[in-house]
Amino acid sequence: MMMTIDDAVAKRRSVRGYLPDEVPQDILREVLGLAQQAPSNCNIQPWITHVLSGPSLRGLGRKMVAAAQAEIPPDPDFAADRKFEGVYRARQIDAAMQLYGAMGIKRHDRPRRDWAYRRNLDFFGGPHAALIFLHHTFEEREAVDLGIYAQTLMLLLTSRGISSCAQGALGLYPGIVRDHLGLPDTHRLIFGISFGYEDAAVDANRARVGRAGLDETVIFHRDGYSTRPTTECDQGLRRSE
Ligand SMILES: Cc1cc2nc3c(=O)[nH]c(=O)nc-3n(C[C@H](O)[C@H](O)[C@H](O)COP(=O)(O)O)c2cc1C
Structure with a gap:
């Protein structure tokens, strides 16, 4: 029986270790076909999705891991080095602690942290990646469409028992990716999603992260009254003081 949308939202989490089994081609086509229903501004559907499997995927993974091992500086199409502050930094640290804690990696164990990071570049061993x-003429508004599309895709996967992980890290070496796929510079790589069937034996998959409470991020307004003074909307940064 299919999951409800509530179940899929609750069950989806980032999985960072996969079994080698591929998702059957008809399910891949069904899920990617349904994801086309994602809404987008003016219905322009700006996502350009390349799904890699098998030797094509493993070959790209090897090239990106080799670049990281050779300490070739990442050159993402979109800035990816922003430092978080305040509550955002606290949430980032908590997520890292959950992940590295599950993997038994200590905070200052640089070699193992580097190794954990490089697993991103081989798609966490997964059998597929999107x-x-x-297109290079697009900006934030179209990037929003991509985010909505990506979550649609991940929920459709979840509802079929297929795990996934959205990865900004897959956008760190766009030149290598374009070269591998024979794409022009006009294709800007935003991010990727590794997916497949979870390997429950992988330590990283024991990591669980929480979420802020509803009242920390959502403010309800009615008749001039709100659940919190609107000036507190910047609480994330003010809390760092
Ligand atoms: C756009 C985007 C980029 C992400 N990039 C990475 C990444 O490069 N590597 C990684 O391990 N997780 C990445 N994540 C996963 C987040 O760390 C994860 O979604 C967050 O910690 C919440 O955990 P959950 O997905 O298990 O609920 C990314 C998620 C999103 C939405």
Whole structure:
């Protein structure tokens, strides 16, 4: 029986270790076909999705891991080095602690942290990845469409028992990816999603992260009254003081 949308939203989590089994081609086509229903501004559907499997996927993974091992500086199409502050930094640290804690990696164990990071570049061993590009003339508004599309895709996967992980890290070496796929510079790589069937024996998959409470991020308004003074909307940064 299919999951409800509530179940899929609750069950989806980032999985960072997969079994080698591939998702059957008809299910891949069904899920990607349904994801086309994602809404987008003016219905322009700006996502350009390349789905890699088998030797094509493993070959790209090897090239990106080799680049990281050779300490070739990442050159993402979109800035990816922003430092978080305040509550955002606290949430980032908590997520890292959950992940590295599950993997038994200590905070200052640089070699193992580097190794954990490089697993991103080989798609966490997963059998498939969707690499999602945006035409170079597009900006934030179209990037929003890509985010909505990506979550639609991940929920459709979840509802079929297929795990996934959205990865900004897959956008760190766009030149290598374009070269591998024979794509022009007009295709800007935003991020990728590794997916497949979860390997429950992988330590990283024991990591669980929480969420802020509803009242921390959502403010309800009615008749001039709100659940919190609107000036507190910037609480995330003010809390750092
Ligand atoms: C756009 C985007 C980029 C992400 N990039 C990475 C990444 O590069 N590597 C990674 O391990 N997780 C990445 N994540 C997963 C987040 O860390 C994860 O969604 C967050 O910690 C919440 O955990 P959950 O997905 O298990 O609920 C990314 C998620 C999103 C939405």
